[in-house]
Amino acid sequence: MPKPLTLALVTGAALLTRRALRRRVRTSPLWPLPALDPPVSGRPRSRALRLRLAAHETIADGVVQLRLAGAGLPRWEPGAHVDLVLPSGLVRQYSLCGDPGDTSCYTVATRLVADGRGGSREVHERLAEGMELEVRGPRNRFPLVDAPAYVFVAGGIGITPLLPMLRALPEGTAWRLLYGGRTRASMPYLEEVRALAGDRATVVADDEDGRVDLPALFAGIPEGTAVYCCGPDGLAAAVAEALPGTATLHLERFAPPAAAGGDTAFELELRRSGRTLTVPAGSTVLAAVRRELPDLAYSCEQGFCGTCQQRVLEGEIDHRDELLTDAERQNSMLICVSRARSDRLVLDM
Structure with a gap:
């Protein structure tokens, strides 16, 4: 374990493109996960x-x-x-x-x-x-995978999904934790983190310490190390940028990445419903669809939960979620955040 690092959560780093980030993320779970309920229209989800x-x-x-x-x-x-x-x-x-x-x-x-x-x-x-x-x-899109070693990076409340992972690691597993927040008083579960991690944890508060040296954090980690990060966009982007090519990044954000801007209106056909709509530049597919189908199931409106996932029959998709796999992106989208790159999109609904 390298000597403790000083850091403040990085807040101004440029975000990687979604495509570049997806290439560096592995999603294979360690445990078999239950099949999710399929997307539904006009009725609540089960469970x-x-x-x-x-x-x-x-x-x-x-x-x-x-x-x-x-x-x-x-x-x-x-x-x-x-x-x-x-x-x-x-x-x-x-x-x-x-x-x-x-x-x-x-x-x-x-x-x-x-x-x-x-x-x-x-x-x-x-x-x-x-x-x-x-x-x-419960649903799990951020599972703990099998790996030779782990690095966990938490920003503030981002410690919550990582805490059960720390408890679940088998004895003898090589791992380290970086946990940062605005102040120590604002950092939940700090005492439990210290008890679990001991000298494997670097705990730093913004009001006390300097900028993190992420390359030093990742120095010497074994090939195939799984890096888990949960926190604000600046921290997530900085971790992704500093990630060694031999490691895999597993990322959970507080919010979806900001859109690049320049959105335009497009035509939306709901094939099974026999309706054709217009999605304005300043609105979402979900909002347009719910005006016609008010009972449509949805949840987070941020591209995280998967409730609004719909099958796409025609058109080019502009994916803006943090959830779907590359295979799922071929013929489906989360209509709360994603849009069309083409002038027209056809959904199977």
Whole structure:
């Protein structure tokens, strides 16, 4: 283990193109995953649970932890998340960070985003112990793969999907962790990280330390090392840029990459419904479709969860999600974020 590094989370790095990033990401899971429910039109997804909010507690500055209690809950593997349906109807995705073997409750944590879309504020300010909430999932698009060694990089609340991975690593596994945040007081699960990782962890707060030397972090890692990163865009881009060619990157973002701009309107045909629509430059395929099919199932609106995945029959797709594999991109898209490169797109719906 190299000597501790000093860092601040990188915030201004240029993002790699989606195509370049996808070439460096491996998605093969260590464990067989259950088949996801197929995309649906006009009906809710299955596997919804009604769970009781057994605990709602502050665990760091601006971070609350929720413990959602039930009985005989579906098992999950490290990296999995659930969809939480809030009382307002908003649906938000949260990584499971508790014990995968505990079928009596799910544990998640979320940071308050004051200028966000309202979901985190509702979780922090409106949820109360004893409430019953709808929970969908779990689903896993960020699984822990088998590798000769691991490097984990977490930015703030990005520690949540990585924490169960650290607990699951077999004794003798070679790994190290880089965990950064704005302040130590704002970093959830810091004491547990220290207990789990010992001197394999470099824990740094922005207000105390300097810029990270990512090449030094990756220096000397074995060929085939799996690098897991969860955090803001600047950190994700910097890790991807510094990644050695012999390592594989497994990335989970807080938000989808920003669009390149220059969007134009295009024609959208819904083949089975017999309808032809126009998707304006400043709107989404999902918004256009829901005006015609208001019961269409959707969830995150950020290209993460896969609920709105639809089959494409004709047209060239501009993929902007962080979820689909290269094979899935050949004939499907997530209509909440992706658009058409061609003047016309035909969906099987």
